[in-house]
Amino acid sequence: MPELPEVETIREDLKKRILHKKIQTLEVLDKHAGAMETVKAISGNSIQDIERYCKLLVFVLEKQDNFLLIHLKMTGQLIYQMKSCVVAGGHVQSEKDIQNLPNSYTRDVFHFADGTKLFFNDVRRFGYIKLVNKVEKEKVVAKYGIDPLDTKFNQEKLISLAENKSGNIKTLLMNQKEIAGIGNIYADEICFCAGVRPNRRVKTLNADKYEKIVSCAKKILKLAIKHRGTSFSDYRDCEGRKGNYVKYLKVYGRAKEKCLACGTQLKSLRVAGRGTVFCPHDQK
Ligand SMILES: [Zn+2]
8 A cells, every 4th residue: 555655756756747737638437426527627627736635645726626636545556658658656566557558447547638648547446536626625634644744743743642542653653543644664664763662552652752753754754755665566667766665674574584773583463453573672
């Protein structure tokens, strides 16, 4: 599932390519409620800006009070195609995903006036594209927790989120209603960076640890964005780039391997219902 860095990478890529391009039409292959209305609003329109709220992308349309919410959820992909060259983001597992578009998982296709296309594919169909007005957009956005890269996400804020909670730190980091955008990969990496066991009860953490967790969250997410997120596939876009953060992962996916910091064998356990890896020596 794409986490915050992967969604931010798509946003940056698409901003460079599709802003201000006229959309000729939106082709809806998987008809859903409101599809015709969406097509009508989008045709002849253009995208003025792309915003991100945690893992939700918002296309700000030129026509006033028109916003397109795009959520990739578990398996959504956005693939921009210009001639033989494609730029893809989201849940891209293999080169096959992006060949011969549209494929059987393509739900919508944006046709731009210059002949380029943007495909929205989604195998499990949990993702969505939805046309809303400003009031509706704000209602959706308000339901999300704080973005960990927001300056308002600080030690004080994290302490307040942990207040009255009996659970562990990993569960809190992954609770999208409190902090939005951190999933299994980055939660493990943040806990390692902060020297905190993922299953440590939040009640037992002191102010210094909270400070450390906040600074680690920001550091790791920023570095992951810089390296275009974590991609486990060999997919490269038309500029030869792939999500490179996998090289920088210290614990995620490394159970039973040696800790890169101290050489101790990394352990795994289940926390928040997810496979979790930590160093028993460095994380207390
Ligand atoms: Zn270690």
